[in-house]
Amino acid sequence: MRYLILPLLLLSGFAQAAEMSAAEQASAKELAQASGCLSCHALTEKIVGPAYSSVAEKYKADADAPAALAQSIQYGSKGKWGRIPMPPHASLNPEDIKTLATWVMTVKK
Numbered sequence: 001m002r003y004l005i006l007p008l009l010l011l012s013g014f015a016q017a018a019e020m021s022a023a024e025q026a027s028a029k030e031l032a033q034a035s036g037c038l039s040c041h042a043l044t045e046k047i048v049g050p051a052y053s054s055v056a057e058k059y060k061a062d063a064d065a066p067a068a069l070a071q072s073i074q075y076g077s078k079g080k081w082g083r084i085p086m087p088p089h090a091s092l093n094p095e096d097i098k099t100l101a102t103w104v105m106t107v108k109k
Contacts, residue, residue: 020106028103031096035089044109050081052107059105069101 020028032038040048059065072080074097076088089097 020103024099025103025106028099032100032103035092035096035100037100040086043107048084049086052104053109056105056107057109066098066101066105069104070097073097073100 032041042051044051044053046054055069059069062068072086073089073092074094075090076086078085092100
């Protein structure tokens with residue numbers, strides 16, 4: 001039973017974290033900048049990858065979106081937004097990946 005609770009707590013952490021304070025959002029944006037994310041993505045316009053506001057809009061009804069985004073950040077993705085693949089960011093620690101995935105879901109146009 002204890003082993004089933006931990007994954008549920010981790011997933012629920014994404015749902016709770018979807019509401020970020022302004023300070024947390026600013027910190028997450030700084031993390032995105034420092035991690036090179038904003039080299040390919042922007043908040044409201046497509047660069048190489050989609051705008052974060054477009055990602056948030058596309059997945060807004062998907063409760064599992066932050067966890068799926070975290071996987072894409074960590075392992076990379078291909079074909080979700082066109083031909084250009086997103087490289088993996090395996091060097092980021094899990095907490096930073098969770099922060100970035102949660103933050104992306106808060107970006108609006």
